[in-house]
Amino acid sequence: MEKKKYNISVEATLEVIGGKWKCVILCHLINGKKRTSELKRLMPNISQKMLTQQLRELEESGVVDRTFYHELPPKVEYELSEYGHSLEAILHALCNWGETHIIKTYGNKEEYLEKSILNE
Amino acid sequence: MEKKKYNISVEATLEVIGGKWKCVILCHLINGKKRTSELKRLMPNISQKMLTQQLRELEESGVVDRTFYHELPPKVEYELSEYGHSLEAILHALCNWGETHIIKTYGNKEEYLEKSILNE
DNA sequence: CGGTATCCTGTGAGATACTG
DNA sequence: CAGTATCTCACAGGATACCG
Secondary structure: OOOOOEOOOHHHHHHHHOOOOHHHHHHHHOOOOEEHHHHHHHOOOOOHHHHHHHHHHHHHHOOEEEEEEOOOOOEEEEEEOOOHHHHHHHHHHHHHHHHHHHHHHHOOHHHOEOOOHHHO | OOOOOEOOOHHHHHHHHOOOOHHHHHHHHOOOOEEHHHHHHHOOOOOHHHHHHHHHHHHHHOOEEEEEEOOOOOEEEEEEOOOHHHHHHHHHHHHHHHHHHHHHHHOOHHHOEOOOHHHO
């Protein structure tokens, strides 16, 4: 009987944050809770469907908390869960590397990067 | 005229390591150069096609170096490039989080994880 | 051994319209 | 405002066979 599921531990990490948009969503949540509409604005290229879908999976993984305010119009807020905060070091590292990479690749990051996660 | 390409810096990182197998490959290369056949053995679920494809993209991104030994039978070795080494902190963080996550989720990691990147 | 070339399929993901 | 439900399709990715 074989129970082994992973060949290397990083596969478990990717199961949680490996989706196409998951890291991007999580990075946006580093600086605090966000409403659905805010996330959409921050990710103009994501579809409503993908946004909801990826958020659900992050919720199921236990790294994001969803709060529904039953009012009119309805309001929903997403934020890193307590467990999700354990990903912060990784998320910061990913953002920092990307910023350095952009500078290294394009020279002037201002023309290629809308905003920095670090000083938003 | 609009030149902006990224909405957030992490997108640039994902462009380099965001493929389905790229992080796994890179993690295996942390501990030194590997032959194609070794990588296949370490990743029993990856197809020949995907392995080659992902390696090519990592090469084009400049994070992996490929060395071809023109002998019989032919021999190819892959390793982190100098630039690729700048990803090491991220890769280690991803592996460590995964290991902790497995333990947290399953209790006994031995049954779910083939081997640890940390003590291979 | 390492890699390409075909073929073929599943599904990731967009567009659109609708609901509470 | 936030989220479903369909419909649709491109393409990621598997299986197989062949090449230097």
